[in-house]
Amino acid sequence: MNTEKIVVVGSFNIDMVVRADKLPAPGETILGNDFFMNSGGKGANQVVAVSRLGKEKPVFIAKIGNDLLGKNAMEVLRAENINTGYVFIDPEIPTGVALITVDKQGENSIVVASGANARLCIEDIDKAKDIIEKSDIVLLQLETPIETVEYVAKLAYRSGSKVILNPAPMRNIPDSLLKYLYAIVPNRIEAEMLSGITIVDSNSACAAADAISRKGVKNVIITMGGSGAFVKCDGIFLHISAEKREAIDTTAAGDTFCGAFCVGISEGLSVTDAVKMANTAAGISVTRKGAQSSIPYRKEVRI
């Protein structure tokens, strides 16, 4: 298996980022510091991570607008050695945009105007059916319509590929979707929403992972930022800690983790070893600014 057979289906956004001392409270206006624009979108960040960390060209299935941001998106993705043959262009709706604030601790808050991402539909997926059916791994998130996500998951599952879902941003996930998954990779908040269990320590993290896996998902990996990840795989619970890092911007750390995890699995690593590789890659990303600009290359990640 190699990354030529990894297909990522998801969003592309242009991120408009302001760094500020703190995140604004509701109704509050604050003065920020520097502003920059950067390529983002959970799907695009994850496929860039796969491309930079893996050995072959991954496929990206997405929808952008017929505008300057969309044109720029294509150039960025091609320069990243990504197969853009299934990046569709919507004639009417603009490319997705994300407004991001990052505080002094590197924490962020993000609002996405989905634009063309919300138009990625089942007819588009049918055009990419062949490549999905031949894939080894399909990686999904929730910034595109849930019906499309479920349709891809079912198609990929039935043709024997491993379906991995990063349930971000969290929405109502039908149980029918969960049964197609080889692995789910929520962060702490998403895991709490999925399981109904508040995570305060390792016991509650294990209980949440257990509750999610009982819905029919084989492997559950809860990412916990600087504390690493809680994993339930093959009926066993594990806490895989991460190296301590000084975080300056956590944007796309989860995306880097998911991309790296897929590369690890595609190269035959165990779930535990793929999580270790993903922890390392995500740890590097938080030491850098921005989304795609923060994702490390293979030579930087020890395996």
Ligand code: RIB
């Ligand atoms: O996960 C980070 C990403 O979320 C950003 O790049 C932004 O575009 C939103 O999709």
